[in-house]
Amino acid sequence: QVQLVESGGGLVQAGGSLRLSCAASGQTFSSYSMGWFRQAPGKEREFVAAISWSGSSTYYADSVKGRFTISRDNAKNTVYLQMNSLKPEDTAVYYCATDPSPRRWRAATRVHEYTYWGQGTQVTVSS
Numbered sequence: 013q014v015q016l017v018e019s020g021g022g023l024v025q026a027g028g029s030l031r032l033s034c035a036a037s038g039q040t041f042s043s044y045s046m047g048w049f050r051q052a053p054g055k056e057r058e059f060v061a062a063i064s065w066s067g068s069s070t071y072y073a074d075s076v077k078g079r080f081t082i083s084r085d086n087a088k089n090t091v092y093l094q095m096n097s098l099k100p101e102d103t104a105v106y107y108c109a110t111d112p113s114p115r116r117w118r119a120a121t122r123v124h125e126y127t128y129w130g131q132g133t134q135v136t137v138s139s
Contacts, residue, residue: 014038014128016108021133024098028137032093034108034130042066042086043114047126048093050104050135057107057123061093064117071119076102098137105132 020032034046045064051057061082062071070082081094091108109126111118120126 014110016110016128016130018106018108018130018133021106021135023136023138026098026100026137026139028098029094029096030098030135032095032106032108032133032135034091034093036089036091036110039110040114041089045111045117045120046082046084046091047109047111047120048082048091048106049109049123049126050102050106051132052104055104059121059123060106062119062121063091065111065115069117069119071121073121095135098135100137100139103135103137105134107132 015037017035024030043065047062048060049057050060059073063082063084067084079097084091107129109129112127
């Protein structure tokens with residue numbers, strides 16, 4: 013049973029920073045590409061960033077490129093999302109998710125391309 017647990021969300025002023033973490037268990041973490049998504053109230057879940065199983069490749073949504081950085085520590089079974097220069101429009105529940113196939117990198121951006129999901133962590137950016 014794969015479990016993903018996000019943490020690090022909170023309330024921050026515009027221009028501030030937060031670092032989200034996603035701790036994984038139940039599978040060989042280092043073999044799976046990971047993604048971060050977010051969902052604002054009344055909106056569909058949208059792609060934010062993805063990272064390959066080795067960490068050598070990353071991909072970002074245009075809306076966060078240059079402000080957010082995805083990374084991973086395979087020794088700690090954890091993927092991170094460093095968020096800088098936060099804007100009110102970044103307010104959402106942030107979710108991490110895992111690609112279903114090991115050792116595959118496809119820069120997946122769609123919800124159905126991921127299987128296991130965490131419960132989410134709330135990020136609120138005040139203006």
